[in-house]
Structures are given as C-alpha cells and as structure tokens.
Amino acid sequence: GKWATTQPKSPPTSLALQYMDATYSLQLGQQWPSVRVSLLCEKKYGALLNNFSHESALADLQAQGCMDFIGHTDQDAQPFLDEASGGEPEGSMEQEISSSVSLNKSDSVDEELSPLQLSPNIKCLVFPRGDITRFKAARPDGFGLLSYYLMDAASVLPCLALNVQQGDSVLDLCAAPGGKTLALLQTQTIRFLCVNDASVSRTMRLRKVLHSYIPKELLTNDRIRITSFDGTKWGEIERNTFDRVLVDVPCTTDRHSLMEDDNNIFKKSRTSERRQLPQLQTELLLAGVEAACPGGEIVYSTCSLSQLQNQCVVEQAIHLARERHGIHLQVVSLRPLTHTFRKTFHFAPDLHLGEMVLPHLAANFGPIYMCKLRRLN
C-alpha cells in the first residue's frame, strides 16, 4: 500500500517500547511487566457525567453496570487516619530533598489528618474491575449538549486533587483538548476560569468541546477566558493571581507513544523535542507557580511514568521557584485521595514525591502522575 515506502525500519512505537523497557524496568522493577502489558492492551475509559446536560445519563449507565467511582467510595476510607498516625512509612528521598527545598514532613501530616473534601458534583462512571465493556458514544440532548465525556478515569484525579473551592479563580495552563477543564467546570464553584493551550489548533478543539458540554450562558467572558499563549511566559503576563492552577503538561504520553505511530514523540525527527520535555515541563510548572496567589494551590500532572518528567521536574521547580523568585512551596500530601480511591486505581507504592496511577489489566487506567504544591508566600 501507500504506507509501505514511508514505513521506517524502527517505527516510533518500537522506539518508545525500547526506551521504556530500558528506563521503566529500572524505575518500576518487578512491576514493570504488569504495567507494560497493560500499556500494550486496550485502555479503560471513564464517563465524566455532564451536569449541564438536560438528560442525565446516570441511570442508563448504571443499568449497563457502571458506577460512579467518586461518590461511591467505600466508607472505610476514614480508617486511613489511624494508619497515618501509626506512622506510615514515607519515602526516604523526602529527607534528601528537604535539605534543598521546603519539604516538610510535618506539614504533610497536617494535611493527611484533615478530612478529604471532594466536590460532590464531579461524577465519573467506570465499569467494575476486570470488566472490559466499552462505553457507547454520548448523544446530544435536545439542546445539543452531550451527557458525558469519555476520558481516562485517572485523569479526573488531578482535578479532584486541585480541590477547587467556592468562588475560586482557576488557571488551566495546558488545557486542550479539555477533559480536565470539563471536570473542573462540573464542580460549579469556579468564579473565573482561565483556559490556555499553546497550540492554536488544539485550542479550537477545546472550544468545540466546551461548546458541546457547557451552556453558552456559562461561557461568557466574565466567567471564562480561552487563550493560546505559550504557558511558560505566563509569569510575565499575570502573576500572583489564581487560587488554583492546573499544570497538565505535554509529556511522552506513554500509552499513545506505544500504540500510535502518527504524531509520535519518539519519532527520530522529534528526538530533541523529547529530550527537552523535562525543561519545558519545569518552565510550565514554574509559570503556574508564579500565576498562583500566595496560599494558592498548584497541581502538576503528566500521563507518563517517567521519573525525569515527574518527580525530577517537581523537585527542580521547587528549587528554582525559590532561587529565581523567592517563592516557597510546600508539597501537599495526596495520600487521603489515593487512599479513598485505592479500590478503583492501582497507585504506585512509596513514591517519594507525588502520586502515580499505574496501569493494571484489571483497572487499565493511567498512567497519571500528580503532585500538589501550596504556595506559601
């Protein structure tokens, strides 16, 4: 066929696999084979319910056997508090980096003891563990709004971690195509939402998504602003402003890179772009930190397992925020969150910084890495 001549000898998907075998087998050890087979098999979706649709899909989806993993967490989530006071083992790396950055274990523990608050309005339905049923595409209601958005259910976690409060102003720095933006909007507590993505074409897609899910009257200029700036420059535009900032950075998109040769970051021609990712990610996180107001909270997230793109970026950003801008950051523990959802997702055990959803065949979500920071000054 027409592809035969352009097919490279090592397709980018193979290069991606080689790379991941080399790095993740060291990083994940014994768990890598289980994660690997999951990445190479069909992933599971979640259906983010659209509260703005006039026809709720909830009953219909429940009849098909799904359930809302957020509202329906088991009630024994609370005994976690006992475990925590009993001295949860924490990563030893935390001590190591606490010498250079403001990482304080006792600060984290305070957070662990405070009860987990989740927006009651975000609902995401998933088929049970081990069930491989697929979702049907959502249909528009009488007003043209779709009743649910299909996305990796683990992608909702960074939005939950952001813990948006009534009246907050929120920045979604790398927002397209908009799955997480939609999840944030479901909370219905945001006073002002700033949605940005550097790619103009992807921002167009984002607009379409928003118009398919959110009524026009909620997309007015006083409520939402959609831009296509280079996020790394945000600090030059708008500093010390937002209560909440989501920094969902471009990354090696591990699952995509293993499955699709099109638009693959492991293409030979994109090698330097790929190598520069951690730097870009750090700049984006720093810009997000600058955009947050003192006391504001920032969630950094990726859909890669790579330490270099996850923990290392966060460490580096914490360091640079202080060096360059004199901003002190505190790492906020996400243990209450991961504990609450431990039946739905496989979380990587003992990460020294942040939390990570590991793909698993029975719950084939993720990978998602997230780390929450609070700006102290």
Add this chain to the structure above:
Amino acid sequence: QSAPHNHKPAAFPRQPVTELSRCALLDMGFTDIQAEEVYETVSKAKGANASKHALSTLTALFVLGLNPSTVLKMLQKSPELYGVKDSQLHQRIGNLRKLGLVEGSLQRVVVHHPQILTMPVKRIKNVVIFLREKCMFTGQQVTDILRDSPAVVEENPAQLEYKFQYVYFRMGVKQAEMVKSRLFRFTLDEVRSRHCFLERRGQYQTPDKKGQTIIINPKLNDILCADQAAYLTDIAKASAEEYDVFQKLMVREWKEEDQRQSYTEDDSDD
C-alpha cells in the same frame, strides 16, 4: 428369554461367529452390563450389515490387544466405529503402522483418538504430507506428532498452517522443539494467549534473523505444558486476575483484527 441369534457351532463348525449376540459379547470378555450396552447400541443401528460390521470392528480391536473396557470406552467416544467396514479398518490400521506407529504407539493412538479409525486413509495422508512438506517435519517427527497428538488429523488445514507459522515465525521455535512440547495438543488460542501475554509483559521476544534475542525466552515446552496456575506463578509471574482479563481482551482484539482483515480483502477485490 432366548437371544434371537444363537451360535450354531454344530451346524457350522469351521465358521467363526458371524452374528453379534449377548453371548458372543460375554465370550469376548465384556461384563453383563457392558455386553448389554454394546448389544443395545448395535441393535439400534441402521443398515443390514450393522451387526456384521460391529463384530468385525470388535475383533479387529481385540486383535490389537485392547481389553474389553478399553474397547467399550473407544466405542462410546466414537460410535461410528461400529459401522466401519472390515476392509477399511484393516487398511486404516495398516496405514498407521506404515506411518511408523509401532506396537504400543499404535494402541495409544487409537485409544486416545478412536475417531482416527473412522477417517479415510486419504485424509490422514494429506495431513502427513502437509506436516512434511509445508512444515518440514521429518518422518520420525510426524510419527511422534501422530503418537502424541492424534487429534491433529481433525484440524482444519488452514488453522494448522497458521498455528505452525505462528510458532515458527512469531515465536522462533524450531520443529524439534514443537514436537517435544506437543504443540499440536493445544489450540491456537491457547498458544497465542500464553505467548502474547509473555510478549507484552516483555518476557518473550521474537528472535531476529540470526535467531538472537536480548532476553532469554522461556522454552515452548515450559510455556505450554504447565497448567495455568503453574504457568502464571513460574513463567509469567502474574496473577490469575490479570491473565483472565488479558484473555478476554485478546478474544476481542483477535475478532476485530479478523474483521479488519476481511474488510481489506473485500477492498482489494476491485
């Protein structure tokens, strides 16, 4: 209560038993219950020569040295055996001998897979030709395959070819190893599931042109012959839950792959 057919040794002293009676069956060593079962089955069979064919079949099987219980089990497994003509049966047994199934092996084959005696010689020959010419098995290897996995003769030739090619090319396994691991006892899906699971976990690699791999592949024999629990704990080192979901996913993947392929075949018609 007399049987409808009695032997008449006095009238036909030099003739062997030609009709099947309960008595004759008891004489052959069947128990009362077994004799009754055989008798009932044969009486119900249609055709004028049913009883004659049944008798010759029983005789031929006893000549192979099989005991009555074993013979009964074979007939239960493959009742068509009752109706096979004497001459055909001899030809088929002779053919199996010619294929190298010596005493012991021959018995093993017909006991495990009595259907093999209901098949035309031609069909068996075709399978043998296929194994020798398309798959390059040696004569001895073919004999071993027939001995260890006689059901191979039932397989659809296209399926058989696909299974062979899968193991040869995708798994990089040579003929001797296939014979040793009794490959043909397993369905294609069993082989593919176990292999693909290891491959996607990074525990199996297709050898390159020089036959080399970066990791050491587990032996085909170890992959196939272990029961599922042992395969999971010793070879894959995974949980039953994972493998369970994996198999469900594979069934769907393969089905969709087949559908895609039949679409593209349709496309290429024009």
